[in-house]
Amino acid sequence: MKVFILGISGAIGALLADKLTAGGTEVHGLVRKPAQQVDLAARGAETTLGELSTMSAAELARAASGSDAIVYTAGSNGGAREVTKAIDGDGVTKALEAARLAGVSRFVLVSVLPESWRERDNPDEVEYYFAVKKQADIAVTRSDLDWVILRPSLLVDDPALGTISLGPAEAHGEIARADVAETLTELLLEPRIRRQILELNTGTTPVREAVRANVY
Incomplete structure:
Protein backbone atom coordinates (compact mmCIF):
# COMPACT_ATOMS: atom_id res chain seq x y z
CA MET A 1 0.00 0.00 0.00
CA LYS A 2 1.12 3.55 -0.76
CA VAL A 3 -0.30 6.43 1.28
CA PHE A 4 -0.06 10.13 0.43
CA ILE A 5 -0.24 12.39 3.51
CA LEU A 6 -1.20 16.05 3.35
CA GLY A 7 0.18 17.58 6.54
CA ILE A 8 3.00 15.03 6.77
CA SER A 9 5.29 17.54 8.49
CA GLY A 10 2.70 18.27 11.19
CA ALA A 11 2.39 16.48 14.52
CA ILE A 12 -0.21 13.88 13.55
CA GLY A 13 1.02 13.53 9.97
CA ALA A 14 4.60 12.83 11.03
CA LEU A 15 3.50 10.29 13.65
CA LEU A 16 1.30 8.59 11.06
CA ALA A 17 4.16 8.48 8.56
CA ASP A 18 6.43 6.84 11.15
CA LYS A 19 3.84 4.20 12.03
CA LEU A 20 3.07 3.39 8.41
CA THR A 21 6.70 3.13 7.29
CA ALA A 22 7.50 0.96 10.32
CA GLY A 23 4.80 -1.42 9.12
CA GLY A 24 6.13 -1.55 5.58
CA THR A 25 3.72 0.91 3.95
CA GLU A 26 5.15 3.24 1.32
CA VAL A 27 4.58 6.84 2.41
CA HIS A 28 4.69 10.04 0.37
CA GLY A 29 3.68 13.54 1.38
CA LEU A 30 3.66 17.24 0.59
CA VAL A 31 6.06 19.61 2.39
CA ARG A 32 6.85 23.29 2.10
CA LYS A 33 10.56 23.33 2.98
CA PRO A 34 13.63 21.40 1.75
CA ALA A 35 14.69 20.82 5.36
CA GLN A 36 11.43 18.93 5.91
CA GLN A 37 12.24 16.77 2.91
CA VAL A 38 15.61 15.86 4.40
CA ASP A 39 14.10 15.02 7.79
CA LEU A 40 11.33 12.86 6.36
CA ALA A 41 13.66 11.10 3.92
CA ALA A 42 15.78 10.04 6.89
CA ARG A 43 12.62 8.54 8.40
CA GLY A 44 11.75 6.60 5.25
CA ALA A 45 9.14 8.88 3.65
CA GLU A 46 9.24 10.39 0.18
CA THR A 47 8.07 13.97 -0.26
CA THR A 48 7.11 16.50 -2.90
CA LEU A 49 7.95 20.15 -2.38
CA GLY A 50 4.92 22.41 -2.77
CA GLU A 51 2.48 24.84 -1.18
CA LEU A 52 -0.99 23.40 -0.64
CA SER A 53 -2.67 26.80 -0.67
CA THR A 54 -1.31 27.76 -4.11
CA MET A 55 -1.05 24.41 -5.92
CA SER A 56 -3.73 23.46 -8.42
CA ALA A 57 -5.71 20.26 -8.08
CA ALA A 58 -3.88 18.92 -11.14
CA GLU A 59 -0.48 19.60 -9.57
CA LEU A 60 -1.59 17.94 -6.36
CA ALA A 61 -2.90 14.98 -8.33
CA ARG A 62 0.50 14.50 -9.94
CA ALA A 63 2.12 14.47 -6.50
CA ALA A 64 -0.38 11.87 -5.25
CA SER A 65 -0.30 9.74 -8.40
CA GLY A 66 0.08 6.04 -7.74
CA SER A 67 -1.23 6.24 -4.19
CA ASP A 68 -3.82 3.88 -2.75
CA ALA A 69 -5.07 6.42 -0.20
CA ILE A 70 -4.85 10.12 0.61
CA VAL A 71 -4.88 11.17 4.27
CA ALA A 95 -7.55 17.42 -2.35
CA LEU A 96 -10.88 15.77 -3.18
CA GLU A 97 -10.55 16.89 -6.78
CA ALA A 98 -6.91 15.78 -6.86
CA ALA A 99 -7.95 12.34 -5.62
CA ARG A 100 -10.45 12.04 -8.47
CA LEU A 101 -7.90 13.18 -11.05
CA ALA A 102 -5.26 10.78 -9.72
CA GLY A 103 -7.69 7.87 -9.50
CA VAL A 104 -7.26 7.53 -5.73
CA SER A 105 -10.52 6.32 -4.24
CA ARG A 106 -9.62 6.11 -0.53
CA PHE A 107 -9.73 9.49 1.26
CA VAL A 108 -9.35 9.93 5.02
CA LEU A 109 -9.90 13.34 6.61
CA VAL A 110 -8.88 14.34 10.11
CA SER A 111 -11.56 16.80 11.20
CA VAL A 112 -12.60 18.04 14.64
CA LEU A 113 -15.15 16.93 17.23
CA PRO A 114 -18.03 19.44 16.97
CA GLU A 115 -18.15 20.00 20.73
CA SER A 116 -14.48 20.96 20.99
CA TRP A 117 -13.98 24.13 23.06
CA ARG A 118 -17.71 24.76 23.31
CA GLU A 119 -17.33 25.27 27.07
CA ARG A 120 -15.25 28.38 26.39
CA ASP A 121 -15.88 31.87 25.10
CA ASN A 122 -14.46 31.44 21.62
CA PRO A 123 -13.05 34.30 19.54
CA ASP A 124 -14.53 34.85 16.11
CA GLU A 125 -11.55 33.17 14.40
CA VAL A 126 -12.17 29.92 16.28
CA GLU A 127 -15.90 29.96 15.49
CA TYR A 128 -14.99 30.54 11.84
CA TYR A 129 -12.61 27.56 12.05
CA PHE A 130 -15.41 25.26 13.24
CA ALA A 131 -17.71 26.52 10.49
CA VAL A 132 -15.09 25.86 7.80
CA LYS A 133 -14.32 22.41 9.19
CA LYS A 134 -18.03 21.57 9.05
CA GLN A 135 -18.28 22.63 5.42
CA ALA A 136 -15.23 20.51 4.60
CA ASP A 137 -16.89 17.50 6.24
CA ILE A 138 -19.96 18.08 4.10
CA ALA A 139 -17.85 18.28 0.94
CA VAL A 140 -16.18 14.97 1.77
CA THR A 141 -19.45 13.17 2.52
CA ARG A 142 -20.96 14.36 -0.76
CA SER A 143 -18.03 13.10 -2.81
CA ASP A 144 -18.09 9.77 -4.60
CA LEU A 145 -14.84 8.68 -2.94
CA ASP A 146 -14.32 5.86 -0.47
CA TRP A 147 -14.07 8.34 2.39
CA VAL A 148 -13.67 8.24 6.17
CA ILE A 149 -13.85 11.27 8.47
CA LEU A 150 -12.15 11.01 11.85
CA ARG A 151 -13.15 13.59 14.46
CA PRO A 152 -10.77 13.53 17.44
CA SER A 153 -11.47 15.36 20.67
CA LEU A 154 -8.99 17.89 22.12
CA LEU A 155 -5.49 16.96 20.93
CA VAL A 156 -2.69 16.66 23.47
CA ASP A 157 0.96 15.63 23.26
CA ASP A 158 0.78 13.05 26.05
CA PRO A 159 2.27 9.58 25.49
CA ALA A 160 0.02 7.13 23.67
CA LEU A 161 -2.31 5.07 25.82
CA GLY A 162 -3.05 2.53 23.11
CA THR A 163 -6.71 2.50 24.12
CA ILE A 164 -9.50 4.66 22.74
CA SER A 165 -13.24 5.15 22.44
CA LEU A 166 -14.35 5.26 18.80
CA GLY A 167 -17.80 5.41 17.24
CA PRO A 168 -20.39 7.53 15.42
CA ALA A 169 -20.81 9.74 18.52
CA GLU A 170 -18.33 10.19 21.37
CA ALA A 171 -17.99 12.50 24.35
CA HIS A 172 -15.58 15.40 24.07
CA GLY A 173 -12.50 14.95 26.21
CA GLU A 174 -8.91 14.75 25.02
CA ILE A 175 -6.81 12.34 23.02
CA ALA A 176 -3.06 11.94 22.52
CA ARG A 177 -1.91 12.70 18.99
CA ALA A 178 -0.02 9.41 19.00
CA ASP A 179 -3.30 7.56 19.60
CA VAL A 180 -4.89 9.49 16.72
CA ALA A 181 -2.03 8.40 14.45
CA GLU A 182 -2.43 4.79 15.55
CA THR A 183 -6.17 4.97 14.89
CA LEU A 184 -5.54 6.36 11.41
CA THR A 185 -3.10 3.54 10.72
CA GLU A 186 -5.67 0.91 11.67
CA LEU A 187 -8.38 2.65 9.63
CA LEU A 188 -6.16 2.58 6.56
CA LEU A 189 -5.58 -1.14 7.09
CA GLU A 190 -9.33 -1.81 7.40
CA PRO A 191 -10.93 -1.27 3.96
CA ARG A 192 -14.33 -2.42 5.22
CA ILE A 193 -14.68 0.89 7.06
CA ARG A 194 -15.84 3.30 4.39
CA ARG A 195 -18.16 6.29 4.06
CA GLN A 196 -18.34 6.69 7.83
CA ILE A 197 -17.86 9.58 10.26
CA LEU A 198 -16.14 8.35 13.41
CA GLU A 199 -15.55 10.36 16.58
CA LEU A 200 -12.53 9.62 18.74
CA ASN A 201 -11.83 10.09 22.44
CA THR A 202 -9.67 8.52 25.10
CA GLY A 203 -11.12 5.20 26.22
CA THR A 204 -10.40 1.70 27.41
CA THR A 205 -10.60 -0.34 24.19
CA PRO A 206 -7.37 -1.27 22.36
CA VAL A 207 -7.07 0.71 19.12
CA ARG A 208 -7.26 -2.21 16.69
CA GLU A 209 -10.23 -3.71 18.52
CA ALA A 210 -12.02 -0.35 18.58
CA VAL A 211 -11.53 0.12 14.86
CA ARG A 212 -12.75 -3.36 13.98
CA ALA A 213 -15.84 -2.83 16.15
CA ASN A 214 -16.91 -0.19 13.62
CA VAL A 215 -16.97 -2.57 10.66
CA TYR A 216 -20.55 -2.89 9.45
Whole structure:
Protein backbone atom coordinates (compact mmCIF):
# COMPACT_ATOMS: atom_id res chain seq x y z
CA MET A 1 0.00 0.00 0.00
CA LYS A 2 1.12 3.55 -0.76
CA VAL A 3 -0.30 6.43 1.28
CA PHE A 4 -0.06 10.13 0.43
CA ILE A 5 -0.24 12.39 3.51
CA LEU A 6 -1.20 16.05 3.35
CA GLY A 7 0.18 17.58 6.54
CA ILE A 8 3.00 15.03 6.77
CA SER A 9 5.29 17.54 8.49
CA GLY A 10 2.70 18.27 11.19
CA ALA A 11 2.39 16.48 14.52
CA ILE A 12 -0.21 13.88 13.55
CA GLY A 13 1.02 13.53 9.97
CA ALA A 14 4.60 12.83 11.03
CA LEU A 15 3.50 10.29 13.65
CA LEU A 16 1.30 8.59 11.06
CA ALA A 17 4.16 8.48 8.56
CA ASP A 18 6.43 6.84 11.15
CA LYS A 19 3.84 4.20 12.03
CA LEU A 20 3.07 3.39 8.41
CA THR A 21 6.70 3.13 7.29
CA ALA A 22 7.50 0.96 10.32
CA GLY A 23 4.80 -1.42 9.12
CA GLY A 24 6.13 -1.55 5.58
CA THR A 25 3.72 0.91 3.95
CA GLU A 26 5.15 3.24 1.32
CA VAL A 27 4.58 6.84 2.41
CA HIS A 28 4.69 10.04 0.37
CA GLY A 29 3.68 13.54 1.38
CA LEU A 30 3.66 17.24 0.59
CA VAL A 31 6.06 19.61 2.39
CA ARG A 32 6.85 23.29 2.10
CA LYS A 33 10.56 23.33 2.98
CA PRO A 34 13.63 21.40 1.75
CA ALA A 35 14.69 20.82 5.36
CA GLN A 36 11.43 18.93 5.91
CA GLN A 37 12.24 16.77 2.91
CA VAL A 38 15.61 15.86 4.40
CA ASP A 39 14.10 15.02 7.79
CA LEU A 40 11.33 12.86 6.36
CA ALA A 41 13.66 11.10 3.92
CA ALA A 42 15.78 10.04 6.89
CA ARG A 43 12.62 8.54 8.40
CA GLY A 44 11.75 6.60 5.25
CA ALA A 45 9.14 8.88 3.65
CA GLU A 46 9.24 10.39 0.18
CA THR A 47 8.07 13.97 -0.26
CA THR A 48 7.11 16.50 -2.90
CA LEU A 49 7.95 20.15 -2.38
CA GLY A 50 4.92 22.41 -2.77
CA GLU A 51 2.48 24.84 -1.18
CA LEU A 52 -0.99 23.40 -0.64
CA SER A 53 -2.67 26.80 -0.67
CA THR A 54 -1.31 27.76 -4.11
CA MET A 55 -1.05 24.41 -5.92
CA SER A 56 -3.73 23.46 -8.42
CA ALA A 57 -5.71 20.26 -8.08
CA ALA A 58 -3.88 18.92 -11.14
CA GLU A 59 -0.48 19.60 -9.57
CA LEU A 60 -1.59 17.94 -6.36
CA ALA A 61 -2.90 14.98 -8.33
CA ARG A 62 0.50 14.50 -9.94
CA ALA A 63 2.12 14.47 -6.50
CA ALA A 64 -0.38 11.87 -5.25
CA SER A 65 -0.30 9.74 -8.40
CA GLY A 66 0.08 6.04 -7.74
CA SER A 67 -1.23 6.24 -4.19
CA ASP A 68 -3.82 3.88 -2.75
CA ALA A 69 -5.07 6.42 -0.20
CA ILE A 70 -4.85 10.12 0.61
CA VAL A 71 -4.88 11.17 4.27
CA TYR A 72 -5.62 14.83 4.99
CA THR A 73 -4.10 15.81 8.35
CA ALA A 74 -3.26 19.43 7.49
CA GLY A 75 -4.93 22.11 9.63
CA SER A 76 -4.68 25.76 10.59
CA ASN A 77 -5.63 25.29 14.27
CA GLY A 78 -8.03 28.20 14.13
CA GLY A 79 -5.66 31.04 13.26
CA ALA A 80 -6.15 33.81 10.74
CA ARG A 81 -9.28 33.44 8.64
CA GLU A 82 -7.46 33.46 5.30
CA VAL A 83 -5.24 30.59 6.45
CA THR A 84 -8.20 28.66 7.85
CA LYS A 85 -10.08 29.04 4.56
CA ALA A 86 -7.04 28.04 2.48
CA ILE A 87 -6.08 24.97 4.52
CA ASP A 88 -9.17 23.70 6.33
CA GLY A 89 -11.62 24.64 3.59
CA ASP A 90 -10.28 25.10 0.07
CA GLY A 91 -7.42 22.68 0.71
CA VAL A 92 -9.84 19.84 1.39
CA THR A 93 -11.97 20.46 -1.70
CA LYS A 94 -8.78 20.72 -3.77
CA ALA A 95 -7.55 17.42 -2.35
CA LEU A 96 -10.88 15.77 -3.18
CA GLU A 97 -10.55 16.89 -6.78
CA ALA A 98 -6.91 15.78 -6.86
CA ALA A 99 -7.95 12.34 -5.62
CA ARG A 100 -10.45 12.04 -8.47
CA LEU A 101 -7.90 13.18 -11.05
CA ALA A 102 -5.26 10.78 -9.72
CA GLY A 103 -7.69 7.87 -9.50
CA VAL A 104 -7.26 7.53 -5.73
CA SER A 105 -10.52 6.32 -4.24
CA ARG A 106 -9.62 6.11 -0.53
CA PHE A 107 -9.73 9.49 1.26
CA VAL A 108 -9.35 9.93 5.02
CA LEU A 109 -9.90 13.34 6.61
CA VAL A 110 -8.88 14.34 10.11
CA SER A 111 -11.56 16.80 11.20
CA VAL A 112 -12.60 18.04 14.64
CA LEU A 113 -15.15 16.93 17.23
CA PRO A 114 -18.03 19.44 16.97
CA GLU A 115 -18.15 20.00 20.73
CA SER A 116 -14.48 20.96 20.99
CA TRP A 117 -13.98 24.13 23.06
CA ARG A 118 -17.71 24.76 23.31
CA GLU A 119 -17.33 25.27 27.07
CA ARG A 120 -15.25 28.38 26.39
CA ASP A 121 -15.88 31.87 25.10
CA ASN A 122 -14.46 31.44 21.62
CA PRO A 123 -13.05 34.30 19.54
CA ASP A 124 -14.53 34.85 16.11
CA GLU A 125 -11.55 33.17 14.40
CA VAL A 126 -12.17 29.92 16.28
CA GLU A 127 -15.90 29.96 15.49
CA TYR A 128 -14.99 30.54 11.84
CA TYR A 129 -12.61 27.56 12.05
CA PHE A 130 -15.41 25.26 13.24
CA ALA A 131 -17.71 26.52 10.49
CA VAL A 132 -15.09 25.86 7.80
CA LYS A 133 -14.32 22.41 9.19
CA LYS A 134 -18.03 21.57 9.05
CA GLN A 135 -18.28 22.63 5.42
CA ALA A 136 -15.23 20.51 4.60
CA ASP A 137 -16.89 17.50 6.24
CA ILE A 138 -19.96 18.08 4.10
CA ALA A 139 -17.85 18.28 0.94
CA VAL A 140 -16.18 14.97 1.77
CA THR A 141 -19.45 13.17 2.52
CA ARG A 142 -20.96 14.36 -0.76
CA SER A 143 -18.03 13.10 -2.81
CA ASP A 144 -18.09 9.77 -4.60
CA LEU A 145 -14.84 8.68 -2.94
CA ASP A 146 -14.32 5.86 -0.47
CA TRP A 147 -14.07 8.34 2.39
CA VAL A 148 -13.67 8.24 6.17
CA ILE A 149 -13.85 11.27 8.47
CA LEU A 150 -12.15 11.01 11.85
CA ARG A 151 -13.15 13.59 14.46
CA PRO A 152 -10.77 13.53 17.44
CA SER A 153 -11.47 15.36 20.67
CA LEU A 154 -8.99 17.89 22.12
CA LEU A 155 -5.49 16.96 20.93
CA VAL A 156 -2.69 16.66 23.47
CA ASP A 157 0.96 15.63 23.26
CA ASP A 158 0.78 13.05 26.05
CA PRO A 159 2.27 9.58 25.49
CA ALA A 160 0.02 7.13 23.67
CA LEU A 161 -2.31 5.07 25.82
CA GLY A 162 -3.05 2.53 23.11
CA THR A 163 -6.71 2.50 24.12
CA ILE A 164 -9.50 4.66 22.74
CA SER A 165 -13.24 5.15 22.44
CA LEU A 166 -14.35 5.26 18.80
CA GLY A 167 -17.80 5.41 17.24
CA PRO A 168 -20.39 7.53 15.42
CA ALA A 169 -20.81 9.74 18.52
CA GLU A 170 -18.33 10.19 21.37
CA ALA A 171 -17.99 12.50 24.35
CA HIS A 172 -15.58 15.40 24.07
CA GLY A 173 -12.50 14.95 26.21
CA GLU A 174 -8.91 14.75 25.02
CA ILE A 175 -6.81 12.34 23.02
CA ALA A 176 -3.06 11.94 22.52
CA ARG A 177 -1.91 12.70 18.99
CA ALA A 178 -0.02 9.41 19.00
CA ASP A 179 -3.30 7.56 19.60
CA VAL A 180 -4.89 9.49 16.72
CA ALA A 181 -2.03 8.40 14.45
CA GLU A 182 -2.43 4.79 15.55
CA THR A 183 -6.17 4.97 14.89
CA LEU A 184 -5.54 6.36 11.41
CA THR A 185 -3.10 3.54 10.72
CA GLU A 186 -5.67 0.91 11.67
CA LEU A 187 -8.38 2.65 9.63
CA LEU A 188 -6.16 2.58 6.56
CA LEU A 189 -5.58 -1.14 7.09
CA GLU A 190 -9.33 -1.81 7.40
CA PRO A 191 -10.93 -1.27 3.96
CA ARG A 192 -14.33 -2.42 5.22
CA ILE A 193 -14.68 0.89 7.06
CA ARG A 194 -15.84 3.30 4.39
CA ARG A 195 -18.16 6.29 4.06
CA GLN A 196 -18.34 6.69 7.83
CA ILE A 197 -17.86 9.58 10.26
CA LEU A 198 -16.14 8.35 13.41
CA GLU A 199 -15.55 10.36 16.58
CA LEU A 200 -12.53 9.62 18.74
CA ASN A 201 -11.83 10.09 22.44
CA THR A 202 -9.67 8.52 25.10
CA GLY A 203 -11.12 5.20 26.22
CA THR A 204 -10.40 1.70 27.41
CA THR A 205 -10.60 -0.34 24.19
CA PRO A 206 -7.37 -1.27 22.36
CA VAL A 207 -7.07 0.71 19.12
CA ARG A 208 -7.26 -2.21 16.69
CA GLU A 209 -10.23 -3.71 18.52
CA ALA A 210 -12.02 -0.35 18.58
CA VAL A 211 -11.53 0.12 14.86
CA ARG A 212 -12.75 -3.36 13.98
CA ALA A 213 -15.84 -2.83 16.15
CA ASN A 214 -16.91 -0.19 13.62
CA VAL A 215 -16.97 -2.57 10.66
CA TYR A 216 -20.55 -2.89 9.45
